Amino acid sequence: MPACLLSARPPSPVITCRVSLGAVRNPPPPAPPSSLPLDPPAANLPSLTCALQCPHFQSCSGCTHEFNLHRPIIVDEATDFFKSIGLLDFTFDSCRLYGWRCRAKLAVRGTSTSPLIGLYQEGTHNVVDIPHCKAHHPRINAAVELLRQGIKELNVEPYDEDDRTGDLRYVQMAVTTYNTSLPASERYRNGKVQITLVWNSRNEKSPNSDKLESLAEFLWRNGGSRSREHYIHSVWANFQTSTNNVIFGNRWRHLLGETDFWENVGGIDISLAPSSFGQANARAFDILLRKLQKYVPYGASVTDLYAGAGVIGLSLAAARKCRSVKCVEINKESQLSFEKTVSRLPKSVDGNISWHNADNSIEPLSWLVGSDVLVVDPPRKGLDSSLVHALQNIGSAERKAKSLSESSSSMVKEEKRPWILRAKEASVQIGSKSNSENQSLPQTLIYISCGWESFKEDCKSLLSSKAWHLEKAHGFNFFPGTQSIEVLAVFKRGQGLKKKKLAKKKKKNAF
Numbered sequence: 001m002p003a004c005l006l007s008a009r010p011p012s013p014v015i016t017c018r019v020s021l022g023a024v025r026n027p028p029p030p031a032p033p034s035s036l037p038l039d040p041p042a043a044n045l046p047s048l049t050c051a052l053q054c055p056h057f058q059s060c061s062g063c064t065h066e067f068n069l070h071r072p073i074i075v076d077e078a079t080d081f082f083k084s085i086g087l088l089d090f091t092f093d094s095c096r097l098y099g100w101r102c103r104a105k106l107a108v109r110g111t112s113t114s115p116l117i118g119l120y121q122e123g124t125h126n127v128v129d130i131p132h133c134k135a136h137h138p139r140i141n142a143a144v145e146l147l148r149q150g151i152k153e154l155n156v157e158p159y160d161e162d163d164r165t166g167d168l169r170y171v172q173m174a175v176t177t178y179n180t181s182l183p184a185s186e187r188y189r190n191g192k193v194q195i196t197l198v199w200n201s202r203n204e205k206s207p208n209s210d211k212l213e214s215l216a217e218f219l220w221r222n223g224g225s226r227s228r229e230h231y232i233h234s235v236w237a238n239f240q241t242s243t244n245n246v247i248f249g250n251r252w253r254h255l256l257g258e259t260d261f262w263e264n265v266g267g268i269d270i271s272l273a274p275s276s277f278g279q280a281n282a283r284a285f286d287i288l289l290r291k292l293q294k295y296v297p298y299g300a301s302v303t304d305l306y307a308g309a310g311v312i313g314l315s316l317a318a319a320r321k322c323r324s325v326k327c328v329e330i331n332k333e334s335q336l337s338f339e340k341t342v343s344r345l346p347k348s349v350d351g352n353i354s355w356h357n358a359d360n361s362i363e364p365l366s367w368l369v370g371s372d373v374l375v376v377d378p379p380r381k382g383l384d385s386s387l388v389h390a391l392q393n394i395g396s397a398e399r400k401a402k403s404l405s406e407s408s409s410s411m412v413k414e415e416k417r418p419w420i421l422r423a424k425e426a427s428v429q430i431g432s433k434s435n436s437e438n439q440s441l442p443q444t445l446i447y448i449s450c451g452w453e454s455f456k457e458d459c460k461s462l463l464s465s466k467a468w469h470l471e472k473a474h475g476f477n478f479f480p481g482t483q484s485i486e487v488l489a490v491f492k493r494g495q496g497l498k499k500k501k502l503a504k505k506k507k508k509n510a511f
């Protein structure tokens, strides 16, 4: 994953501003906060009560907007865009406004006596400390302070990008808010943090690995299961020596604490290893999933592209009793999380479920054969152009596939059919194999987007092909303090009744 993810804003002039934490030497380990900042009541939110009021706003690149957190300005633009293409009922759900970020990747720079743990300043590689970040779940802030203390006490050297020296390059903090031994109302604020230390060495046998072990033990001693306040879930290491901007290397090691990290979203328990993609705003994602489920008919066959650990597909398998769910993901590290999540699905889920480690931009149609519903959740840059092209031409592809199967039946060699070749790629199959003789292609496309600009382009491309029309669109406040929203858009095949009626009317008026 590119390091530029650590900076949320486009480049702009450098303002040097580093928040210093004061020069207190070895104070006692910080106690985690016991309460979250309160969100204002959801109804009638006046803009000032929805102000960020964060001391890091000027210097940190994470948030771009201080006011009206409950309704980013981009919602107006989105409403206008959807109106312009004939959709008048775009809705927007606001969720938790503070302490919403349950996943953060932070750079570690500075020196062992004065470490900086935070995000890059806009357009630079200067790291800004953000100890009082309002977006972070408070336990992320507490874990960052504990880490800072460990770095100082154990003389851990933060990474130096110019010299490529030092021990600790980045840290990933992920919070699980799912602890069934607590009443539901207390679970969120009592979340526990899975810490991944991105260590500047090839593996655990490198000369600086003693320090890694000591740092992990320090974190566990002060925040683990035997400490006064247990708020660290586990400590992991990732080994990275590359000179490029990629945050993680390929080698992951569990060091201390629990190995399994569970969360509950979309009605199912999901397992997330530190190496697999996880949504930053877990509660907002839950709201989105519950809305999404309503657009999938019971018993449908679903393909989930850009699937990560298959969270969307598996939540549909459980909620809509899907006949089959096929998940496709390029990151092989997500497979284990997928398998663990499957192990906790309710017994009533008995469809064919599979997860494939593949690049879905190569022969994308081959993944769609036999599915009623296609779900796509691409990275911020949007859909791969080969997939857009395939979706634009889905009608003719379907006709071709049907005529091919009618004319050939047993004559066609299996190997020539791409979906049969595909089944041989690295994959996990639960239940019996799906019926590869079903030649139909999806009638419904559900697009989940975290990149508004790329979504608009993809949406226009799909509509201009006349292969799809837009039926519904919803926005979600996934990233309060920024101008990003998550969009859930439901497309159906063909031009739609409204467009057809309009075309007929125009034709009639022409005579």
Ligand SMILES: C[S@@+](CC[C@H](N)C(=O)[O-])C[C@H]1O[C@@H](n2cnc3c(N)ncnc32)[C@H](O)[C@@H]1O
Pocket: 277, 278, 279, 305, 306, 307, 308, 309, 310, 311, 312, 328, 329, 330, 331, 358, 359, 360, 361, 377, 378, 379, 380, 384
């Ligand atoms: C926004 S995440 C969504 C993950 C998942 N749907 C979830 O909500 O947990 C996008 C995912 O697409 C994957 N990805 C990116 N390009 C891909 C490609 N060409 N083929 C398959 N997966 C891809 C990334 O590795 C990442 O896991």
